[in-house]
Amino acid sequence: MQVIYRPSGRAREFSLLAINHYRGCSHGCTYCWVPEVTHNPDFYTKQSAKKDVLLHLRKDALRIAGTDERVLLCFSCDPYQLLNDELNLTREVLKILRANNIPFQVLTKGGMRAVPDFDLYGPYDAFATTLTFLDEDMSREMEPGAALPENRIRAIELARQKGIETWVSLEPVIDAKQSLEIIKRTHEFVDLYKIGKLNHRQSTINWRRFGMKAIALCRRLNTDYYVKNDLAQYLDGFPFCSVDNRRVKR
Numbered sequence: 001m002q003v004i005y006r007p008s009g010r011a012r013e014f015s016l017l018a019i020n021h022y023r024g025c026s027h028g029c030t031y032c033w034v035p036e037v038t039h040n041p042d043f044y045t046k047q048s049a050k051k052d053v054l055l056h057l058r059k060d061a062l063r064i065a066g067t068d069e070r071v072l073l074c075f076s077c078d079p080y081q082l083l084n085d086e087l088n089l090t091r092e093v094l095k096i097l098r099a100n101n102i103p104f105q106v107l108t109k110g111g112m113r114a115v116p117d118f119d120l121y122g123p124y125d126a127f128a129t130t131l132t133f134l135d136e137d138m139s140r141e142m143e144p145g146a147a148l149p150e151n152r153i154r155a156i157e158l159a160r161q162k163g164i165e166t167w168v169s170l171e172p173v174i175d176a177k178q179s180l181e182i183i184k185r186t187h188e189f190v191d192l193y194k195i196g197k198l199n200h201r202q203s204t205i206n207w208r209r210f211g212m213k214a215i216a217l218c219r220r221l222n223t224d225y226y227v228k229n230d231l232a233q234y235l236d237g238f239p240f241c242s243v244d245n246r247r248v249k250r
Contacts, residue, residue: 003053004060004071013228014169014194015072015105016246017064021053021093022077022084027109027145031132031172033200034076047083054092061100068247070103070126080110082145094120103248107169111147111155118162124248126191127159130169131182142174153186160189167245171196171228174203176210180217187221192245196228207234215240 007018024040024047025032035043073079079090090106094117097104103124108114114127121127129152133139136148147155160166168190173179183193195214197207211231215238218225224243227235232242 001052001056002060003050003057004064007072007075010199010228010230011075013226014075014107014246016069017067017071018073018075019057019071019093020074020076021050021057021079021089022074022081023048023050025077025145026082027078027143029109029143029146031142031174031198031201036200038076047077047081049083049087049089053089054096057093057096061096061102064102065100067102068250070105070124070246070248071097073104073106073108078108078110078146079106080108080113084110085113091117091120098122105167105245109143109146109152111151113147114155115158118159118164121159121162121164124250126165126167126245127156128167128169129153129156130171131186132172132174132178134178134181134185135175138175138178156186157189160191165245166190167192167194169194169196170214172198173205173210174198176205176213179210180213183214183217183221183223187218187223190223192224192226192243193218194226194228195231197231199230207231208238211235212238 004017024043028044084090105126107128109130134149139149156166170179170193226242
């Protein structure tokens with residue numbers, strides 16, 4: 001069994017390599033695409049570690065040791081969901097990656113749960129969080145098991161203070177105004193924003209207007225950004241320059 005794999009489709013825009021060491025997720029995000037795609041009715045209620053995942057990871061790590069492609073944790077689960085408090089498996093995964101000189105990037109809504117592992121980050125690693133809302137009530141309603149927005153913001157701020165590269169996923173965009181406010185609120189300690197849209201459900205957002213505003217805001221604040229393809233298709237004729245952080249320069 002290969003643990004480190006190459007994502008396809010929309011996921012590939014985030015990372016060229018990835019690991020999902022848990023099955024299921026306790027965050028319960030109502031907009032999550034994973035339960036539908038994986039046909040897992042117990043996704044929100046039953047979580048587990050994948051069998052012998054560290055054993056297989058050690059083999060995979062030897063195969064790609066020294067790569068310049070960052071490995072992302074995670075796409076189909078969250079590395080700092082509640083189960084990780086018990087198993088602490090994410091820390092063991094990061095240790096193996098570091099031991100094999102494999103750069104990684106952690107994407108989580110676990111907020112401050114991730115902070116104890118910051119000591120494992122090297123100069124080529126990155127910490128990221130998904131920020132959907134600033135409004136706590138909306139967050140509790142739509143992502144009830146995830147850390148609240150301010151908790152996530154504090155975690156990414158601490159990462160930056162420790163010299164760790166940081167980025168924020170602005171996807172899904174459910175409330176365009178809040179997504180723009182997130183950039184204003186966090187730009188002083190976020191190195192890159194990956195800006196997408198809302199998929200898998202209907203929206204009344206004017207995506208061209210939102211995309212143009214988000215890019216203009218990043219430019220004004222002198223902050224790097226990456227516009228995902230789903231949003232870029234609405235920006236025909238509007239120039240922008242995306243920054244790709246999926247590889248490292250050694």
